Amino acid sequence: MNAKSGSEINIQFTNKEKFRAYTRFLKIIWQYNKPLTLFRIIIIILGAFLQPLEVYFFSLFIAAIADGSTDKALTLLIVVIISYGFRRLIGELTWSQADDWFMKVATAATQQKIWESVARLKPEALNEAEVRRSLDFVREDLWRLNRLTGNSEWFLRSNLKFIAAIGLAMVAPWWISVIVLADAILQAINLRSESKNDIWTATWNTLDGRRIEYTRYVFLDLQSYLQLRLLGGEKSFLKKFITANKKIISRFRKVALKSIRNRTVLTIFHVAAYSIVIIIMGQKALANPEDLAILYIALNLFGLMGEALNGISGSITSVWSDMQILAYINRLMDKTPEKTTGRQIPQEKLIIEFKNVNFKYKGSEKFALKNINLKISEGEHLAIVGENGAGKTTFLRLLSGLDKPTSGKILINNHPLEDYIPAKWRSAFHLMLQDAILFQDFVKDNIYYGTDSKKDEDFSYKKALHIAGSDVVIDSLPEKDKTFLGSWASPPGIIPHQVSGGQTQRILISRTLLHGGRIIGFDEPTSAMDANAEMRFFERMLKASGSRGLIFISHRFSTVRRAERIIVFDKGQLQDQGTHEELVNKKGKYAALYNEQAKWYN
Numbered sequence: 325m326n327a328k329s330g331s332e333i334n335i336q337f338t339n340k341e342k343f344r345a346y347t348r349f350l351k352i353i354w355q356y357n358k359p360l361t362l363f364r365i366i367i368i369i370l371g372a373f374l375q376p377l378e379v380y381f382f383s384l385f386i387a388a389i390a391d392g393s394t395d396k397a398l399t400l401l402i403v404v405i406i407s408y409g410f411r412r413l414i415g416e417l418t419w420s421q422a423d424d425w426f427m428k429v430a431t432a433a434t435q436q437k438i439w440e441s442v443a444r445l446k447p448e449a450l451n452e453a454e455v456r457r458s459l460d461f462v463r464e465d466l467w468r469l470n471r472l473t474g475n476s477e478w479f480l481r482s483n484l485k486f487i488a489a490i491g492l493a494m495v496a497p498w499w500i501s502v503i504v505l506a507d508a509i510l511q512a513i514n515l516r517s518e519s520k521n522d523i524w525t526a527t528w529n530t531l532d533g534r535r536i537e538y539t540r541y542v543f544l545d546l547q548s549y550l551q552l553r554l555l556g557g558e559k560s561f562l563k564k565f566i567t568a569n570k571k572i573i574s575r576f577r578k579v580a581l582k583s584i585r586n587r588t589v590l591t592i593f594h595v596a597a598y599s600i601v602i603i604i605m606g607q608k609a610l611a612n613p614e615d616l617a618i619l620y621i622a623l624n625l626f627g628l629m630g631e632a633l634n635g636i637s638g639s640i641t642s643v644w645s646d647m648q649i650l651a652y653i654n655r656l657m658d659k660t661p662e663k664t665t666g667r668q669i670p671q672e673k674l675i676i677e678f679k680n681v682n683f684k685y686k687g688s689e690k691f692a693l694k695n696i697n698l699k700i701s702e703g704e705h706l707a708i709v710g711e712n713g714a715g716k717t718t719f720l721r722l723l724s725g726l727d728k729p730t731s732g733k734i735l736i737n738n739h740p741l742e743d744y745i746p747a748k749w750r751s752a753f754h755l756m757l758q759d760a761i762l763f764q765d766f767v768k769d770n771i772y773y774g775t776d777s778k779k780d781e782d783f784s785y786k787k788a789l790h791i792a793g794s795d796v797v798i799d800s801l802p803e804k805d806k807t808f809l810g811s812w813a814s815p816p817g818i819i820p821h822q823v824s825g826g827q828t829q830r831i832l833i834s835r836t837l838l839h840g841g842r843i844i845g846f847d848e849p850t851s852a853m854d855a856n857a858e859m860r861f862f863e864r865m866l867k868a869s870g871s872r873g874l875i876f877i878s879h880r881f882s883t884v885r886r887a888e889r890i891i892v893f894d895k896g897q898l899q900d901q902g903t904h905e906e907l908v909n910k911k912g913k914y915a916a917l918y919n920e921q922a923k924w925y926n
Contacts (some may be wrong), residue, residue, distance in 0.1 A: 345651040370410075451727070476639075486633060707887035708891045773835065
């Protein structure tokens with residue numbers, strides 16, 4: 325494996341790795357629905373051999389007629405009709421909606437395995453360049469899995485057809501077989517050349533190609549479109565789109581002209597070969613009518629052999645072009661999953677201790693946190709303050725286990741955090757990130773994500789709505805908590821609805837409260853709320869928290885001063901801690917931040 329350093333990573337997989345990825349996905353499909361997969365294999369095998377057999381029997385029928393063998397001709401006629409009917413049935417079964425069913429089964433099977441693997445990833449694995457690149461491929465090239473079965477069937481069918489065509493060619497004179505094979509090989513080589521230089525993929529992976537795709541995204545995404553209109557930038561955006569389109573169309577034109585030239589030459593050769601066979605065998609048939617059977621086989625061989633070799637060439641090219649992507653996804657699925665074993669969360673009061681903790685993000689030389697030593701007890705109400713980039717969010721991410729310390733230890737009741745079952749710890753310490761999002765789903769489903777809708781915890785559904793003030797938000801929605809939130813994921817007939825930033829935060833807070841946790845962390849949960857809404861939330865929250873611990877990051881000192889203990893971060897270091905009054909009297913960093921904000925209210 326060779327990887328480039330930096331933000332761009334390009335992994336070169338061996339052919340063995342690519343083939344392993346390909347066969348792994350085929351195995352996933354087989355195990356998901358064995359009867360349906362077996363049915364597809366059987367009809368592909370039958371479909372590949374039935375047409376050459378029908379041609380062979382029909383040639384015998386022609387020979388029997390030419391020979392005047394009435395009884396033999398009648399028997400062969402029945403065989404031909406039966407073989408034709410059987411081939412027709414197999415063809416209908418192959419291309420019926422059972423094909424769509426199988427394609428959907430294959431897509432569902434492979435995607436399910438991918439999402440199951442992603443769901444088991446360690447959160448810190450998302451910081452790895454290879455994982456991010458693999459996820460990019462999953463997002464951009466998942467459609468390739470939709471054609472995996474189709475291409476595999478195409479390859480199998482074409483190889484079987486080629487075997488059947490070779491068998492039929494053995495009945496014809498050797499020189500006819502040579503001409504037919506040469507014609508088919510030339511067509512296959514040309515198709516291979518065209519498929520290998522896939523102009524669609526080549527142009528997509530250019531700046532112009534991505535610009536065209538991004539234009540589609542901007543004009544269909546409401547927020548992006550409104551921003552563009554506010555800037556008055558729609559004309560310049562369209563100008564770039566038109567320029568990119570012209571460049572790509574020019575590339576398509578160049579490729580098309582080359583294809584037209586090559587196919588014209590091949591057509592001339594094909595017609596010449598076809599004419600030679602007809603002229604020579606036609607003359608022989610005039611002298612000996614039984615040679616009409618050979619002529620019939622020869623003319624059908626052109627189609628059968630050409631279709632088989634073109635299919636082999638095209639399917640190999642298509643499958644091979646997908647193997648690099650499949651290998652990336654396969655590598656992602658092979659990542660070590662997050663552990664599901666370890667220490668259980670203790671029932672007694674939780675004591676969290678940071679001991680000489682340092683942390684820097686991958687690829688950065690600068691420490692985001694330096695030499696942090698701190699104790700936190702379950703039941704405490706803490707506020708974390710500091711300027712942007714001081715390390716506040718990083719501290720909460722380390723505490724939740726989303727990131728691991730570069731050095732030092734985080735202890736939970738004197739045991740390292742990494743000894744505990746990660747999922748259990750995230751339930752005990754539940755964190756609402758600053759950039760938390762609502763999913764495109766119904767309001768109630770959004771709130772219940774990650775928890776059991778039937779469980780009755782300290783924060784009931786209605787109580788969680790009331791504390792955050794999202795009950796008011798939901799009452800204003802057209803379908804209350806059955807309103808679909810989002811922009812594009814709703815089906816026709818369900819009108820999606822969008823909420824403001826402050827409304828979003830209220831619903832997110834309700835989700836966090838309902839999820840529970842013995843300690844709850846909030847990273848600027850009210851940044852989009854007005855001051856009154858924020859004050860009401862914290863008053864309700866502090867009253868309802870009971871024995872729960874609360875840790876929140878905020879830049880509003882009207883909120884921060886309510887905390888039992890305030891922790892001050894500055895440039896990645898723990899600068900100070902204490903109550904509001906203690907820190908103001910110290911006249912340190914906290915006092916400076918507080919006075920800077922307070923002067924705007926005087």
